[in-house]
Amino acid sequence: MVFMGDSTMTETPTGDPPSCDFSERSLEDSLCLYRYLFEHSGDVIVMVNPEGIIIELNPRFETETGYRKEEVVGKHFLSANLLTRDSLDQVRDKFQRLMTGVATEPAFDIEARTKDGRIVPFELQGSSIPGKDGKILAVQATFRGIARRKQYEKDLKDLKDFLETVVNAVPDPIFVKDHLHRWVVLNDAFCEFIGRSRKQLVGRSDFDFFPRREAEIFWKRDSQVFSSGQANVNKESFTDAAGRTHIILTRKQLFQYAGTGEKFLIGVIQIQDDRKGSKTGWGQMGKRVRGLMGK
Numbered sequence: 001m002v003f004m005g006d007s008t009m010t011e012t013p014t015g016d017p018p019s020c021d022f023s024e025r026s027l028e029d030s031l032c033l034y035r036y037l038f039e040h041s042g043d044v045i046v047m048v049n050p051e052g053i054i055i056e057l058n059p060r061f062e063t064e065t066g067y068r069k070e071e072v073v074g075k076h077f078l079s080a081n082l083l084t085r086d087s088l089d090q091v092r093d094k095f096q097r098l099m100t101g102v103a104t105e106p107a108f109d110i111e112a113r114t115k116d117g118r119i120v121p122f123e124l125q126g127s128s129i130p131g132k133d134g135k136i137l138a139v140q141a142t143f144r145g146i147a148r149r150k151q152y153e154k155d156l157k158d159l160k161d162f163l164e165t166v167v168n169a170v171p172d173p174i175f176v177k178d179h180l181h182r183w184v185v186l187n188d189a190f191c192e193f194i195g196r197s198r199k200q201l202v203g204r205s206d207f208d209f210f211p212r213r214e215a216e217i218f219w220k221r222d223s224q225v226f227s228s229g230q231a232n233v234n235k236e237s238f239t240d241a242a243g244r245t246h247i248i249l250t251r252k253q254l255f256q257y258a259g260t261g262e263k264f265l266i267g268v269i270q271i272q273d274d275r276k277g278s279k280t281g282w283g284q285m286g287k288r289v290r291g292l293m294g295k
Contacts, residue, residue, distance in 0.1 A: 044122070044143035050099060050136055052076045064145060066115030077141075084111040084119060091124070091141075098128040098139050109146065121150045159257050160185050163266075173269040181205045181222055184264070193269065195241025211239055225252045225265055235272065247272040 044064050047056040054073055072080055087110035094105045107125040122143040131137045163185040167174040173190035175183055183201050191198050206215040225232050232252045239245050249270040256263050
């Protein structure tokens with residue numbers, strides 16, 4: 001690759017690299033295109049030679065880390081103080097695999113250290129770049145910033161932890177669904193009523209467990225709440241894991257979590273066939289959740 005900037009790798013190949021087979025473009029045009037993508041990528045791209053020396057990086061590197069190009073190029077990637085200790089071990093292992101001829105390593109999360117000492121999360125994917133003779137010319141490491149994703153995951157975990165504490169304090173069966181109609185939080189009473197474990201239910205939907213006719217009704221009511229934002233109270237039939245059919249009154253309300261803006265549907269079930277179920281369940285749960293949800 002001409003643009004890599006390493007004195008041992010300046011030989012210009014006579015044909016297109018195997019990974020860049022542009023049948024209607026000249027080699028020069030192909031390299032110009034790659035150079036443009038390299039320079040203007042929204043991701044950090046770092047090129048490392050077979051000895052582990054950083055030989056090139058794109059402008060996004062300085063934007064994300066604060067290091068200038070001349071402060072990093074020429075250093076070994078393990079001694080450049082760019083990664084945390086745990087991340088160094090991961091990256092060393094992936095680099096060695098790529099140097100054995102593995103074309104691409106699956107993306108994984110690492111932590112990088114900026115010039116001012118901040119620890120920033122990235123998703124890293126490595127790819128080996130072979131020469132015409134099959135030998136590895138360099139490894140390309142692509143870093144994608146994931147700080148927002150990490151914060152979102154933390155916020156969502158905090159929300160789920162809070163909701164699990166809240167809903168388990170209410171005796172009525174309670175469920176929380178995301179916008180894809182999947183159960184994300186369930187209380188013990190709901191799992192007992194359904195006849196399934198929480199592990200079996202979380203991440204699944206009504207269609208995975210209920211007769212199709214019942215599931216279609218539940219889905220339709222949920223969609224109405226998600227689209228309108230209005231609470232819904234509906235009397236419906238419900239078949240548990242043992243095949244018993246119950247008459248239930250389900251109260252559903254849309255809540256929007258202030259931390260992420262994500263919308264959730266929270267439902268409280270009152271069992272009507274034997275007059276179980278507390279009439280105060282919705283009120284107990286609603287008061288505790290509204291503050292967190294920003295309602």
